Every structure is written in structure tokens, then in C-alpha cells.
Amino acid sequence: MKTYTLINQLFGKHITHCVLFSVFINLANLAPSIYMLQVYDRVLPSRSNETLIMLTVLSAYFLIAQAALDYLRGRLLAEAAMHLEQNTSTLAIQKHLQDKIAIKKQPSHPLLKDIATLRHFIGSHSLIALLDAPWFIFYLLVIYWFHPLLGNIALAGTVLLVMLALLSEHGSKQFVQTSLPLTRQASQMIDDAYQHSQVICSMHMQPVIIHRWQQRQQQINSATRTFGKLAGKISTHSKLIRQLLQIAMMGAGAYLVIDQHLSSGVMLASTIILGKALAPVESLTGSWKTIVQAMMALRNLSPLLDTPTSKPPILPSTIAGHLNVENVTIFGQRPDIQILRNISLHLEAGKQLAIIGPNGSGKTTLARVLAGATYCDTGSVRLDGINYANGATPQMGQHIGYLPQDLSLLSGTVAENISRFDLADTDHDKIIAASRMAGAHEMILKLPSSYETIIGAGGIQLSGGQLQRIALARALYGQPALVVLDEPNAYLDHDGEQALQDTLLQLKKQGVTTIIITHRPSLTQHADQLLIMNAGRIERFGNRAEILTSPPSSHQVSHA
Numbered sequence: 165m166k167t168y169t170l171i172n173q174l175f176g177k178h179i180t181h182c183v184l185f186s187v188f189i190n191l192a193n194l195a196p197s198i199y200m201l202q203v204y205d206r207v208l209p210s211r212s213n214e215t216l217i218m219l220t221v222l223s224a225y226f227l228i229a230q231a232a233l234d235y236l237r238g239r240l241l242a243e244a245a246m247h248l249e250q251n252t253s254t255l256a257i258q259k260h261l262q263d264k265i266a267i268k269k270q271p272s273h274p275l276l277k278d279i280a281t282l283r284h285f286i287g288s289h290s291l292i293a294l295l296d297a298p299w300f301i302f303y304l305l306v307i308y309w310f311h312p313l314l315g316n317i318a319l320a321g322t323v324l325l326v327m328l329a330l331l332s333e334h335g336s337k338q339f340v341q342t343s344l345p346l347t348r349q350a351s352q353m354i355d356d357a358y359q360h361s362q363v364i365c366s367m368h369m370q371p372v373i374i375h376r377w378q379q380r381q382q383q384i385n386s387a388t389r390t391f392g393k394l395a396g397k398i399s400t401h402s403k404l405i406r407q408l409l410q411i412a413m414m415g416a417g418a419y420l421v422i423d424q425h426l427s428s429g430v431m432l433a434s435t436i437i438l439g440k441a442l443a444p445v446e447s448l449t450g451s452w453k454t455i456v457q458a459m460m461a462l463r464n465l466s467p468l469l470d471t472p473t474s475k476p477p478i479l480p481s482t483i484a485g486h487l488n489v490e491n492v493t494i495f496g497q498r499p500d501i502q503i504l505r506n507i508s509l510h511l512e513a514g515k516q517l518a519i520i521g522p523n524g525s526g527k528t529t530l531a532r533v534l535a536g537a538t539y540c541d542t543g544s545v546r547l548d549g550i551n552y553a554n555g556a557t558p559q560m561g562q563h564i565g566y567l568p569q570d571l572s573l574l575s576g577t578v579a580e581n582i583s584r585f586d587l588a589d590t591d592h593d594k595i596i597a598a599s600r601m602a603g604a605h606e607m608i609l610k611l612p613s614s615y616e617t618i619i620g621a622g623g624i625q626l627s628g629g630q631l632q633r634i635a636l637a638r639a640l641y642g643q644p645a646l647v648v649l650d651e652p653n654a655y656l657d658h659d660g661e662q663a664l665q666d667t668l669l670q671l672k673k674q675g676v677t678t679i680i681i682t683h684r685p686s687l688t689q690h691a692d693q694l695l696i697m698n699a700g701r702i703e704r705f706g707n708r709a710e711i712l713t714s715p716p717s718s719h720q721v722s723h724a
């Protein structure tokens with residue numbers, strides 16, 4: 165029942181309709197056999213032209229109807245593929261992105277690949293074979309009705325073919341389970357290598373990297389070879405069994421005709437029906453790999469549809485920027501490691517907070533939590549009382565500006581990047597205002613195509629400082645209520661740092677709540693509050709001037 169619901173969710177009612185169409189298509193499959201039986205046993209002995217014409221017209225009618233339904237079944241399957249794409253792709257991309265920002269989740273599985281696998285399966289003959297295969301039982305019963313001996317021969321042959329199909333299923337499952345992770349590892353390895361090509365080439369790491377990749381490839385090849393041998397043997401045996409079976413059927417039929425237990429029409433009809441019964445079973449044997457892959461894809465997609473979709477809460481039209489963090493804890497991959505330990509802090513709207521601390525103390529992780537860019541295991545993060553931790557209120561993204569350490573600019577024009585690719589609302593004044601505030605406008609005007617310059621894949625290469633200013637403009641786009649800047653001066657020269665100081669001052673004047681993660685004291689000069697992180701804890705938090713002038717208490721020192 166669960167599978168039926170899942171199939172309906174993924175493909176709409178199209179697959180159910182296909183099953184219904186398959187009933188008529190398979191019943192109509194009997195038409196040629198019945199025609200032959202009647203011609204041999206009724207028309208030829210009676211020499212009746214009227215009966216011949218009537219039978220011919222009826223058979224042609226069934227075959228034309230069958231062809232039409234077969235065509236419609238193909239169209240329904242195409243619709244099912246469209247339904248799958250429309251209903252799952254968006255969810256799959258969202259899930260993949262969310263999985264990527266979680267700290268403890270296993271490496272995210274690309275669900276779009278599963279959707280492609282299912283699409284391929286729907287378009288292949290494997291699904292048709294799967295829909296038609298159960299009908300072999302019906303055909304067997306018809307043959308039994310003709311004569312038990314013929315039925316027993318057909319049953320024995322079918323059992324042999326089904327056993328081969330099961331063997332094929334077992335082999336396919338093992339092959340897919342072995343080769344899929346290896347294929348993913350190999351492609352991940354080569355993607356990584358392409359991404360870090362400069363390091364690899366400069367230190368001549370190519371031979372080792374290629375060797376590692378070849379090792380995986382050899383394992384894949386060995387699994388493919390083993391499966392190929394098994395698939396070849398199974399295919400040869402099933403063809404042989406099918407042909408032997410047809411000869412056995414014809415021979416037994418002829419024997420029964422000679423003994424006058426059967427008419428020659430029944431003999432021919434049962435041989436044809438046997439062919440119809442075995443065709444999808446044999447076709448299934450050759451399609452198990454595709455079917456197993458499709459079943460795995462179906463299983464992977466199943467939790468996607470179980471995720472409850474809640475209505476997004478209605479937000480107030482303006483957000484002042486009161487930040488409230490309560491008891492945020494994040495565990496590492498191991499439960500005994502805490503990256504953030506019970507963090508609580510409150511920041512009035514419009515205040516500036518500088519976060520400092522030694523390497524690995526958790527500053528960047530805290531910045532990510534505040535920017536809604538990672539998940540916490542406990543606690544809440546609220547802006548004007550609205551909790552947006554763990555993706556609770558995705559629309560809060562428009563009120564948050566985030567400059568991550570790695571900048572994360574996407575392939576596209578400078579204007580697209582600054583406007584956060586909000587193509588529906590590309591407001592050039594807003595883009596220029598953000599760039600001016602980030603001190604990036606003059607620099608952007610000097611680029612080859614100014615704001616239309618393409619960066620990233622297929623575009624021009626900008627320096628780290630240029631990219632950082634563009635990323636800062638993106639963080640400031642649309643006047644967010646909260647701005648989180650993680651080491652915003654990491655790539656900046658003296659002028660760039662001066663421009664950044666101006667930006668921080670402007671943010672303060674405009675009443676934007678601002679968080680700056682920094683190692684440099686110079687960037688904390690406009691900060692109202694200072695927070696010192698150590699080993700995932702808040703070591704000190706309070707008024708900047710007070711913290712800088714008063715020494716830490718003995719309790720705080722003991723945390724350090």
C-alpha cells in the first residue's frame with residue numbers, strides 16, 4: 165500500500181492507468197492465437213467464407229485497438245516522467261542544499277540522479293516488461309485449459325526462466341551495490357582534482373592522483389567484467405531454454421494431434437501463446453539491472469515525499485534587527501565533540517558585535533548559525549523574535565546579509581551576484597547602492613563589462629580582494645536588518661580595509677545589526693560589544709570598552 169501511495173505521489177495516476185491499459189493489451193494478445201485456432205478448426209473444415217471474414221474483421225479490430233492502447237500507454241508513461249520531474253526536482257535540489265549545510269549529515273546523496281534514473285526507467289522497455297510479466301500466469305492457465313501436458317511443459321520452462329530472472333536480479337543487485345559507491349568515489353576524486361588543479365600541477369601530484377583514480381576504476385572494471393560474464397551466461401541460457409521450450413511444445417502438441425487428443429489449431433495456438441507468455445519474462449531477465457537501479461532510486465526518493473510541507477509563517481513588513489540566541493549547541497561528527505557549547509547572547513537592534521578568539525574556537529561556526537547557514541542540535545536563533553534556526557523561516561534570508569570566508573560567488577554576472585540572482589526583482593539602483601556601500605562601485609566600473617562582467621565558469625578571473633568586495637556588496641544588497649561578516653578583510657589591501665571601515669561606520673549609522681568575525685583588532689573599533697570565543701564556548705561577552713580594559717575573571721581564565 166505504501167509503495168502504491170509512493171508511486172502515485174511520484175508519477176500521479178499515470179502508472180495506475182498504464183496497469184489498466186495493460187489488461188486490455190494483454191487480453192488482445194490472444195487475438196492472433198484465437199484467430200489461428202478458429203481458422204484451422206472451424207473455417208477450413210467448414211469452408212465458410214462468412215466465418216473467415218467475420219473472424220478476420222474481429223481480429224483486426226482487436227489488434228488495432230491494442231496498437232492504439234499501446235501508443236496511449238507510451239504517452240501516459242511520458243506524462244508520468246513529466247509528473248516525476250515537476251514534483252520532485254525542486255524538493256530534491258532543496259534537500260541536497262540543506263544536507264550540504266548540516267555538519268553531521270552523511271555526504272549528501274544527489275537525488276537529481278535518482279530522478280534521472282527513474283525517468284530513464286520509465287522511458288525504457290523494462291517498465292513495459294514489468295507491467296506485462298505478471299500476465300504469463302494468465303497465458304499459462306489458457307495453455308493448461310488447452311491440455312494439461314502442454315500446461316506442464318509451459319510451466320516447467322517458465323519456472324526455469326523465472327529462476328534465471330532471479331539469478332539475474334541477485335547479480336544485478338550485487339553489481340549495483342558494488343559499483344555505485346565506487347563510481348561516485350571515482351568521479352568525486354576527479355572533480356576534486358580539477359578543482360584544485362593548480363596545487364596538483366605545481367607540486368607534481370598528478371601521477372599519485374591519477375593512480376588513486378585508476379585503482380577505483382580497476383575495481384569498477386572488475387565488477388563490470390564479473391557482471392558482464394554472468395549477464396551473458398544468463399542471456400544465452402534463457403534464449404536456449406525459450407527455443408527448446410517452443411520445440412517441446414510443438415512436439416508435444418503434434419503427439420497429441422496424432423493421438424487425436426488435440427486439434428492442429430490448438431497445437432499452433434498454444435505455441436503462439438507460449439511465445440507471448442515468455443517474451444516479457446525473458447525481457448525482464450535482461451532488464452534486472454535497470455529495474456534494481458530504479459527500485460533503489462525509488463527508495464532514495466521516498467523520504468523526500470514524507471517531509472511535511474509547512475506553510476511559511478507571515479513575517480512583519482519590517483525587521484528591526486534584535487538578535488537573540490538561546491542555548492545553541494552543535495555536536496561534531498562524534499557525539500562527544502561539541503563545536504558550539506550552549507551559546508546564548510542578546511544583541512540590540514543596530515548594535516555592532518565583534519567576535520574574536522583563537523583558531524578553531526568556533527567563530528566561523530557561530531557566524532554560520534547566525535546567518536542561518538548551518539543547523540544547530542539545540543537552541544534557537546531569533547531576529548525580532550522570529551526563530552530562523554535550522555531553516556525554520558527561510559524567508560528571513562532576505563533580511564540577512566552574509567559574507568562567508570570562502571566568498572562563495574556563483575557563476576554569472578557581477579550584477580546577478582550582487583542582487584543574489586533575484587532576476588524577478590533586478591533593481592539596478594539597489595545593486596549600485598549596495599556596491600557603493602561596500603566600496604566596490606568604482607572597482608566594478610573598471611571591469612571589462614562593468615556590472616555585466618561574467619565571473620566564475622566561462623568568465624574573467626578576479627583577484628581575491630575584488631571578489632571579496634563584490635561578496636560584501638551582495639551581503640549588503642536590499643538593506644538587510646542583520647549583516648554577518650566572517651573575516652571581511654581577509655583579502656583586502658590598505659585601501660580596501662579603509663573602505664571596509666567606512667562600510668562598518670555606515671552600517672552603524674543606518675542601524676543595521678552587524679556581526680564581524682575577525683582576528684584583527686583594527687576591525688573591532690566601531691563595535692559596541694565584544695565576544696571572545698574559546699573551545700566552542702563564550703569566554704567573555706559584553707561592552708567592548710569594558711572587556712578591553714578589565715582582565716578576565718579567574719572563572720573565565722579556567723575556561724581558556
Ligand SMILES: Nc1ncnc2c1ncn2[C@@H]1O[C@H](COP(=O)(O)OP(=O)(O)OP(=O)(O)O)[C@@H](O)[C@H]1O
Nearest residue numbers: 267496497503521522523524525526527528529530
Ligand atoms: N562541517 C564541520 N564538520 C566537522 N567539524 C567542523 C565543521 N565545521 C567546523 N568544524 C570544527 O569546529 C571547530 C571550530 O571551527 P571554526 O571554523 O568555527 O573555528 P574558527 O574559530 O572560525 O577558526 P579560524 O579562526 O581558524 O577560522 C573546529 O575544530 C572544526 O574542526
